Amino acid sequence: MSISQYFSDIFKVARSIVIGMGITLKYFLNYKKNTITIQYPRERDLIPPRHRGIHYLETEKCVMCWKCSEICPVDCIYIEGVRGSDGVLQGGYRGQKATLYKFTVDYTVCIFCGLCEEPCPPKCIFLGPQYDYNATDRTMMEKNLRTGEVYTEEDEKFVQWARGENERLIAEKKHGKKEEGK
Amino acid sequence: MPDIKTEEMLLNMGPQHPSTHGVFRVVIRTDGEMVLESESHIGYLHRCFEKVAENNNYLQVVPYTDRMDYLCAMANNLGYAETVEKLMKLQVPERAEHIRVIVAELNRIASHLMAFGTYGMDLGAVTPFLYAFRDREMILKIFEKLCGQRLNYSYVRVGGVTFDMTDEILADVERFCEYFEPAILDEYDQLLSYNGIFISRTANVGVLPVDLAVNYGVTGPSLRGSGLKRDLRKDEPYSIYDRFEFDIPVGSGEMGTLGDCWDRYMVRIREMRQSVKIVRQALRHLPSGDFCDKKAFRGVKPPKGEVYHKIEGARGEVGFYLVSDGTTKPYRVKARGPSFSNISVLDALTSRGDCMVADMVAIIGSLDIVMGEVDR
């Protein structure tokens, strides 16, 4: 290696370093204009309309076709209820076309793919703008879409009661029809 | 001094390490700082994609394809959709084809930005990582407006795309292209590419000869860095790539040997420029019309048969081999992830005896692997 090449190597490296440092100095001096971060959680970004976050359900419209549950690639939607106006329970659980006992999404499994939105005939399940869903326990990650709250043990008890009640009422109706038929 | 006896050390660059890109384990046998031999262990991210695909119907497989190469999800979606369309001989509307190209190229830019940023960070330069992420954020915001997600899109499906591109999103894409080239790419060159220390870390390091690369099945920018001009978008054009004009950048040994880490890195930077060119052309020629084949969206039942189709993802050749038995669920889906072949060349590169432990980090970074693709 000749003397001139030795010095030109040093000079090239030093020059590239100085140019690089000039760029960072430029960013440093104009930091107010260049800052792209926001102070979360005080300031939040705008959520676009197609954002795929936590689900919400318009319960009166649901017809219990189970299409969203079937299309879900990871099987995280659990639906139970009665179709048609055979819905025998009163008070808030009865929709226009069906009666839901249970409509939950398990967020430890959901991959937010959005496939459940499309096959829904009355278009009543949506993926909404909420992206920060947190829980302190894994059992809290199942969300009851009927109420919009976490799916608790009382909800499970209600569902089991509703199943039993429904079977009893259907058996009664059949029995009643049989008697009439007689 | 022939009498000094040094001991060999067995180091474990374990599954959790700051610079193996993902969960990847390399066992290195070193003599001081020189690496004598390395052995890679993969499989820490295996999620049984191919088995799962046998139990889900053609639409439900799409979110799983996203998660293979999660940094370039559109390309995976595109590959799978085109494979099924090839089997069904389905023609996709023109607007959908153009949107697919725009979205795939934008995703390629995002993936290369990630590769560039993390490569700088592996070598110690933290600031370019932040700049790359600032620009990648713009692309991810566009994608969020378009389909609702920032990383796993499930946007390109069999028959077209899920949502239409509104004028607002098109304006955003145009603005991004204006902003990105040339100002930002020149800044990256000045800050990192031509930095003396960076060049001395990457030039003449990890030289990948062309025949070794071809023997191991390396594709993508890693192969093009060794001088071979092979890109599926030009050699076997899929979708509508034969209508666009763009170059294929190839490594030339500018700063050292042909096929070293600097060449591979520079191929990625130059590819970003070409991708912007493609996006601009696609924006200009975007026709109006349908964005999907509505019948195909309701359910797909390809005829019996098998097909293999490959596209150019950000890391190389993404291939899907599909066997259909006429039902709504595929009989067998095999995915070829380019990172699997790219990573297999690592042991050959490091066992030649001229690699130091610090170079291992540089080589892994320059091969740009994503473990989701390696393990599927």
Add this chain to the structure above:
Amino acid sequence: MSFEFFTSALLASMTGATVEEVAREHGTIPEQGGIYLEAGIRQICDAMGVTLLVPGWLLITAMLLIVCLLVFGFINVFALFAVWLERKVSAHMQCRLGPMEVGFHGALQTIADGIKLTAKEDIIPRLADKPLFILAPIIVFAGVLMRFVPLPFGQRLVASDLDLGLFYVAAVGSVEVIGVIMAGWASNNKWSLFGTIRTATQMVSYEVPIGSAFVAVIACVGSFSLHEIVQSQSGWFTQWFCLRNPFLFVLAIIYLVASLAGCKRAPFDLPEAESELVSGFHTEYSGMRFALFFLAEYAAMYLVSAVAVVIFFGGWWSGIPYLDEIGLGARDSLAVETAGLLIKAGVLVSKSIFLVFVQMWVRWTLPRVRLDQMMHICWKVLLPISLACLVGSTLWELMAGGSGLFGLA
């Protein structure tokens, strides 16, 4: 943990005490400069007629311990400030804002981090060499603290103006290397060992160009004492040694680069290469032990910048004679004299902080060099050039002689 602080402080002060006692015996302490608390207290006691029964060495140790704790306090405050500065500088260069929550623009963030570190669990690996593991941070911190003894913070504001100031700074700095080697070995971790071996070679190699720079400056002054070196740079800023002759200018740049390597800062941060070795030699340290390493690093940064300012960039002289003359007149009142002292101290500290900022600026721009490249830079680039500049500088002084910009004034 406070036990370790006390131990390091004690070690440092006892070393300083021993050096001073030896120098006193040989009669080589100059008459001016430095705070001689011992002499002052003896004078006060004689004036009041009280005889002190305490032997000399104990008094000196106590005095120096107090001064040492003062210096230690300054290091702590500076480390608080420097950590905040580093986070803010790096954030602004990276298009973000840095700490903003705690205090105004995050000014109290470091205190919060310090409290968090003290509350952390003290983990010692089961197979680690326990005595060495505990001793290593103490030795590293003591090594850095000892170098602060002859460092002036302003005119006549120095812990102990040793006659061998510069030589002492260079020599005692090697204690740090032992501490780092102990830390890496005692961790029982192959990756830490890697970091240690790299550190040992790096820190030892880069002391040679630094030594050449020191010798060139000493040749211009004729004394090792840091106080003397600054005194001979009084006047216009062209009197500063970096502008005295072109060889010294190059040596100033070489000193700044080599001192980056001595502090283990990027681009020479191989010992703590975050992306390769997780954290190098201090991977296994947690809580307050890690905080000691951290403190030592920032203290070393300040020390190295302050030494650069003192020997090359004029020390406490601001370069404008009007400002420098404040407080030096023979008939000035105590208030004016104190004001002058404070101005000079402020000038010295702000110049050092500016150099610390330059170190941070370099860290966040450049990637890391590899081990063999680092050795190449030291032995094949810095050393030949610094030796050539040393010879050139002494020749220049001999021939051109005198002071002034490039020997012209």
